[in-house]
Amino acid sequence: MCHERSGAYKKFPTDCGHPAYTEKNFGGKAFAPVDLNTVAKSVGKPELRNCGVCHFYGGGDDGVKHGDLDSTLLSADRELDIHMSKDGAGLDCASCHTTVNHEIAGRYYTEPAQMERCLALPKDYCNRMSCESCHGARPHVENAKLNDHTDKVSCQACHIPTFSRGGKSTLMWWDWSKAGNHADDGKMIVKKDPDGRPTYHTMKGEMRWEKDVTPVYAWYNGGMEYVTLNDTFSPDEPVRINRPEGGYEDASARIFPFKYFQGRQVYDAQANRLVVTKLFGPKGSGAYWSDYDWQKSVEVGMAGNGDFSGEIGFVDTAMYWPITHMVAPKEDSLQCAACHVRNGRLASLSGFYMPGRDRAGWLDMTGWSLVVLSILGVAAHGLGRVLFPFLRRKRDEE
Amino acid sequence: MKNKINMYTRFERLWHWLQAFLIISLAITGFELHGNYRVFGFEQAHILHIQAAWSLLILSAFAVFWHMTTGQWRQYIPTFKNFDKILYHYLVGIFFNEPHPYEKTPEAKLNPLQRLSYLALKVFILPLLILSGLAYFFYNQLPGLGISIGLRPLALVHTAGAFLMLLFLVVHVYMTTTGGTVWSYTWAMVTGWEEVEEKE
Numbered sequence: 001m002c003h004e005r006s007g008a009y010k011k012f013p014t015d016c017g018h019p020a021y022t023e024k025n026f027g028g029k030a031f032a033p034v035d036l037n038t039v040a041k042s043v044g045k046p047e048l049r050n051c052g053v054c055h056f057y058g059g060g061d062d063g064v065k066h067g068d069l070d071s072t073l074l075s076a077d078r079e080l081d082i083h084m085s086k087d088g089a090g091l092d093c094a095s096c097h098t099t100v101n102h103e104i105a106g107r108y109y110t111e112p113a114q115m116e117r118c119l120a121l122p123k124d125y126c127n128r129m130s131c132e133s134c135h136g137a138r139p140h141v142e143n144a145k146l147n148d149h150t151d152k153v154s155c156q157a158c159h160i161p162t163f164s165r166g167g168k169s170t171l172m173w174w175d176w177s178k179a180g181n182h183a184d185d186g187k188m189i190v191k192k193d194p195d196g197r198p199t200y201h202t203m204k205g206e207m208r209w210e211k212d213v214t215p216v217y218a219w220y221n222g223g224m225e226y227v228t229l230n231d232t233f234s235p236d237e238p239v240r241i242n243r244p245e246g247g248y249e250d251a252s253a254r255i256f257p258f259k260y261f262q263g264r265q266v267y268d269a270q271a272n273r274l275v276v277t278k279l280f281g282p283k284g285s286g287a288y289w290s291d292y293d294w295q296k297s298v299e300v301g302m303a304g305n306g307d308f309s310g311e312i313g314f315v316d317t318a319m320y321w322p323i324t325h326m327v328a329p330k331e332d333s334l335q336c337a338a339c340h341v342r343n344g345r346l347a348s349l350s351g352f353y354m355p356g357r358d359r360a361g362w363l364d365m366t367g368w369s370l371v372v373l374s375i376l377g378v379a380a381h382g383l384g385r386v387l388f389p390f391l392r393r394k395r396d397e398e
Numbered sequence: 399m400k401n402k403i404n405m406y407t408r409f410e411r412l413w414h415w416l417q418a419f420l421i422i423s424l425a426i427t428g429f430e431l432h433g434n435y436r437v438f439g440f441e442q443a444h445i446l447h448i449q450a451a452w453s454l455l456i457l458s459a460f461a462v463f464w465h466m467t468t469g470q471w472r473q474y475i476p477t478f479k480n481f482d483k484i485l486y487h488y489l490v491g492i493f494f495n496e497p498h499p500y501e502k503t504p505e506a507k508l509n510p511l512q513r514l515s516y517l518a519l520k521v522f523i524l525p526l527l528i529l530s531g532l533a534y535f536f537y538n539q540l541p542g543l544g545i546s547i548g549l550r551p552l553a554l555v556h557t558a559g560a561f562l563m564l565l566f567l568v569v570h571v572y573m574t575t576t577g578g579t580v581w582s583y584t585w586a587m588v589t590g591w592e593e594v595e596e597k598e
Contacts, residue, residue, distance in 0.1 A: 143441065143445070145444065148537070151538065335439070335440070335441060336439075337436075337439060340431075340440045341433060342433050352549070352550075353548065353550035353553055355431055355432070355433075355553060356431055356432070356433045356440055357433065358550070358553075359432065359433065359557070360554050360557075363554055363557055363558060363561075367560075367561030367564075368561075370561065370565055371561065371564050371565060371568065374565050374568045375568055378568060378569060378572035381488075381572070382572065382575065384493050385492060385493060385576075388494065389493075389495060
């Protein structure tokens, strides 16, 4: 999978990772048996496709989950991804996601991505996972002031102006509470948008897809805080299932772009906790995709997975997906005024002063009032200098 | 009787107009950076603002040198002698076409009111803007110098200085129209020659 370069290897969807060893069918598609001999002989250094066959398709289809990773990267032009494009740097995933003892640099659920400010040359056998590993901390030559940003702003924040730029949409909203509707004849309902993405599916509910998406920005030190099955929350506001850690005062945190994915899902309405749902299974097992009964699906799902009050409801949820791929060429990076403006991209980040965005209302009010008063003052004075002699001349004439 | 006097030396005039150009450029770009309007775009406004600021610093270095070596700094020694007469002139006399009470000479070209306002400009407003501006520009280097100050107080001091400068500019430009004709003071600063009423 990871090292085969023949392109012949394909996993069978429901065989727990195994390929088809004999001719098999799934969903109307035929899976020919894989010639493992050819596959084994093709083993080599992984290229984009090797990683992409899994990581571009997270969430069941092309570009569903990440937004900055989809199959368009395989034939990316410079504008889509300056690193992975053959017209750009022509890098593979493994150029940055280097391995030490076969451990691939990257981020895991609890481990921060390697964000230390270390330089790594191609000859170095080490983690090369941050932009600064190759570009350094003062990469801007033409306008050196930009380098003063690197202590607080991630490279990604400006150099990835939008994500899902390659033409594939990404999933932005998923409302599970709408699932379960069937047509009058009992068949499943599937509605699709012009790109062929499902906007309604009986099994999944309502979905919204977007292309060329503007990220949301948050402080991020590489760590994530997760809401687990044991955590309680307030259902009155969207439950942020994961939340980037860090803030202005945190020296290791940077302003970072995220895909802010929102949804609505079933939860324990009395204990205010997330629940496990059983989705997949035969009829009568309580699996939602067979029985379409949320209550039963949660009861079965929660069996052996902790406490369940027995009362379900639907709660708004949100997730932060870090955006770090689809780096644009420098001429397409964000301009200053994308953020240095009254209501720009960073309008929601507080706790620090940003030129062009912030001001002290009282100071500006006082300042402009004095300026206007002085202008009125000198205007009145000037008018007096014209008017008094004129009136005096008139009086003398009479 | 009127007399033409060479009031402003060549350096003074050059300094004055360059400084005027730079300060107005700094104001236009500065208030754009402050988010009040859009003329050049933030990046270009920033580049121009910094270029004008460095230019003004270099010009000021020359001006300080000139003032010290020629002794012209004495022009700004404050005095309250006849201050009331000057104030009376601008508040009352000027409306009755009374002649200006101050006798202007190249050796003492500033009346008491001007001495005070230009001194305030030179020892308060300009240093306030220059120091806060330098700290603003080198903000990332401040911790290395052992200086700990937030960007917000720096920015607010710089903004306040800019408003004071703008106030000075409004009144200053208006005062240039109070000579014999509307343009005579301005023209004097261009040519250096000024017509002065000669006292008996």
